[in-house]
Amino acid sequence: MLESGDVIFYSRGVSEFCNAVEQVVTENSCFHVAIVSDTGTVIEATPDGVVELTFENSIEENKPGLVEIMRLKRCENITEKAILESAKWCRSKIGLPYNDLFAADLLNSAKQESYYCSQLITEAFRSFEMQWPTHTLNFADSEGKPIEFWVKYFQKRGYSQVPQGEEGSHPAQLRRSPVFSLKMRILPNLMNLNSLKDLKIFELSSHFVGGKYVDFPSDRDFQVIEPRSGKTLTTWHFATKDQVDITVKTAKSAQKEWAEFTWTKRSEVLKKTADLLQMHCNDIAYWECISNGKTIVEAKSDVLSCVDTFNFYSGIAQNLMGQHAPLDSSRYAYTRRLPIGVVAAIGAWNYPIQTCSWKTAPALACGNSVIYKPSPLSPVTALILAEILKSAGLPDGVFNVIQGDSETSQNLIMHDDVTKVSFTGSIPTGKKIMKSCAERSIKPVTLELGGKSSLIIFDDADMDSAVSCAMMANFYSQGQVCSNASKVLVHRSLLEEFSKKLVSLTKELKVGDPLKEDTKVGAHISADHRDKVEGYINGALAEGATKLCGGDRVTVEGLENGFYLSPCILTDITSKMKVYHEEIFGSVLLLIPFDTEEEAINIANDTNMGLAAGLVTRDLARSYRVSEKLNAGNVYVNTFNDVSPLIPFGGIGESGFGRENGTAALEHYTYLKSVFVNTGSCPNPF
Template sequence: MRILPNMMNLNSLKDSKLLDLSSHFVGGNHVEFPSDKEFKVIEPRSGKVLTTWHFATKDQVDTTVKTAKTAQEHWANSTWMERSEILKKTADLLKTHCNDIAYWECISNGKPISEARADVLSCVDTFNFYSGVAHDLLGRHIPLDSARYAYTRRLPVGVVAAIGAWNYPIQTCTWKTAPALACGNSVIYKPSPLSPVTALILAEVLKCAGLPNGVFNVIQGDAETSQHLILHNDVAKVSFTGSIPTGKKIMKSCAERNIKPITLELGGKSSLIILNDADVDSAVSCAMMANFYSQGQVCSNASKVLVHRSLLEELTTKLVNRTKLMKVGDPLKEETKVGAHISADHRNNVEGYINSAIAEGATKLCGGDRITVEGLENGFYLSPCILTNITPKMKVYREEIFGAVLLLIPFDTEEEAITIANDTDMGLAAGLVTKDLARSYRVSEKLNAGNVYVNTFNDVSPLVPFGGIGQSGFGRENGIAVLESYTHQKSVFVNTGDCPNPF
């Protein structure tokens, strides 16, 4: 392991030399882990290779885990006020350098700069929130009788292996890291090779905020690297965001060598129900938010938009017209609403879903076309697509598309819409548009999903738990609920009198 110089200060974030610092951050330093497994970091907006980095090997993973374990033992003994101050300082630094971090999020992921900026600001909120949750980590005192009492304590689990997704690189990292650190754990974060940059920037921010060396580490890797990390005896907890097939493999691995808790935030096949009393303009906005944000690369997206037949013609006209006006282009430009897909392979996969639907009888109302952006001719662009004449036998009806493809499906009754929405084993999200408050409560109660949106969609807050049921995984990110995932509870019984003799 060769230690490389860190950034002189966060004001140099915009410098392209940032990519020369190294792909790994271990023990408070950028380090060079030589290996024979290389991967190219590609800019989605241009298709250009930015740099070539290396995946960590088994021995390098072991070195990182040992570093994190040693650091965690000291971090766990820090006072809550010390932790709170560092998390608050991290939030302040993220806010100060929001524009530069958003720039790298855009370069690494391809989403519009306005969305990238919003993602970084959401990370500010997350670190601020978890800087103030000390009271939620307090134990309880339980009187048993005049001589006996018990008390409970919430203690950190130890070393947390966090494996992130490419669609929200810094936000996914923050959702796992902020609460884990607040609870006194150390973190080893493995970002997706498709968007590996901003986790390293967060490591720099945490270091500048005063986080002790080794408490937060970043290693680059593939499935084999993840396996080495998950199977390591000193890793006490795994948190994963990604696909269902990978989640199943990780869950199996977590029980293979030594049982360890796991949080799985997986895929979804969600629906948005537009009821007959809905405001059409508001419904159109909700449908677009549920499908076209971040090029449709959102796990909770409602690709199935269920529209009451009485509103279908008006809503379809307005939805198609607004979709055609969405600016597809360079994600670094403020006017861009739809940026680049994460990779050429993923864009091709989304196109494959559109073509299969058309071959099975669907009708394309607009979009689904490759877009060539001047100066960025090799970027991975695709216009937002709307399909109709969808049937339950179609591949697009059943599978997660993970792209900007909206399926218009008419219905006649409330019960029919609920049945269609629940016709999936991926219970991550669902939504509805209605003016009737009583109706919104009634329908929300019947939807089989971990997150339900009423007159909105894809809304998030660090105060509110996020996660799914069924094939969409278990455990929660955000809110107070996540603290249980990063702590274990110890119960202590105390007898102040003579020890009872049962014999």
């Protein structure tokens, strides 16, 4: 994050001295400046003298509301070597006193060589012959009257007059110098977990890097839209290639410390994270609802599932143990399961905090660092999880969040120091990511992609249970679920009764404000996606399908511009229709009759996506037999879309490979090292 020669500006101070420094320059909140040394520490001139601190300690001591890290623009006479020499020069001044008179001759009231904060910077770069913005010392207010603080300040040092108008420098004037370019802004300690719901979260910077909220300057931005109202909540920025590089280097450095943590210490952090998620469940669910549009009831359930995830991975230390194998009387071998390094995790918008937790918890348990890039459509709750992890004791830089688009993702994936990629999203994007992971430097990838699943209702099914399963398979999160079974295959003998009951219950579902507890159907993620789902419905009708209910836009009072669509049921579906083959990713249930078990299995397997499948039956033998024949990574019997952190989740075929959840996920975030040991002498075979 910091490089030698970077200059750090501190604004919005809280002490009386900071306020007094800010007042002497108009339209300013900058009160202090420091420089990064050749060893990465921070050198600053303070009232206690020239000191050397870590960056974290410097922030803690100065208590700024805003930190800006500036980079000196390189040119013919400002080279990397020259900047490094300036940084070394600053280190040589450690221990010198403070220039309490702000004198241009570098002498304090005791006639000793000394520096004040901005003077240390200008002197460090004096050899560059740069033209700094001119500044004359000012100790008067906007009306020209001497500020009382400064009058008393100089009186204590034996001076009856303040040195008004003399040559000098000020952090605010240096900040305006054209020789600097903004590298990043940091807003320390803005989130309060005890008042999350009232938090003005969009005033935070959109990135979380090195344990701090960071504002990366970028000319590529995006609007954060609230699905329930259609309102623009804020404008955030995508991370650039250079900013991705900063983040990866931060994560790589932090991972070394985290990997040295014992399993017990890692477990404590993950367990504390689970406790904090549970403690703040309602407030986190509120932001999940605001950001994503799903109902508050579902959002709470999602957060509680994250509690289970972190609890589970806090107790998997024994699964990270290696094996020991005696080979003969003087030889043995053992294996070690080691962290893979820096994980780039790219999340989906339909389950924002759950997707983030599924990737982050096992990766951290294994000793890795994580850079999480949420979808621009739901970018908020990953930042809250970052704050919770920090509060739970996770070292700074081990978990980072950057906002980005496909370009940002590509820069992240292609970075040489990223050693593992985990992606949840569409099949076309997954294929591009897989190609990128092999193109430059081979790195392992987990892909959790789309699905086109089926639910089979056999003739012996309990009718109420069958209808419940069909609704669970289609109507969670407005149908925006990768494992959804949009194809509901019903034995012809049950079709009439099943359809009647299903349509009746579907029509009763309340479409409305997702923040209200009695709402059953919330808002689609965006206007574009709602339009896409409508397009599938209209296309099917044009191809000969019949609509039994739903598929209509719904206007919610007070939220008239929200993205609402009623759940839809279609029948008269044929295998030639687009909706039969493609993932709709919306609440569009397709009723398809069948006559034989073999026919139902063939229809269910008539897809190149193998994420999920399900069946409803009272016949135990049939449940086992059919489950074995369904080409899917997840099979549900008398239920659907069930999930547990104990059980692996993932697909086959075009639905991707690798697994989330369970101990199986640990294999994707570690590598095995085999060690052969000979305790005797080594014979020469030649």
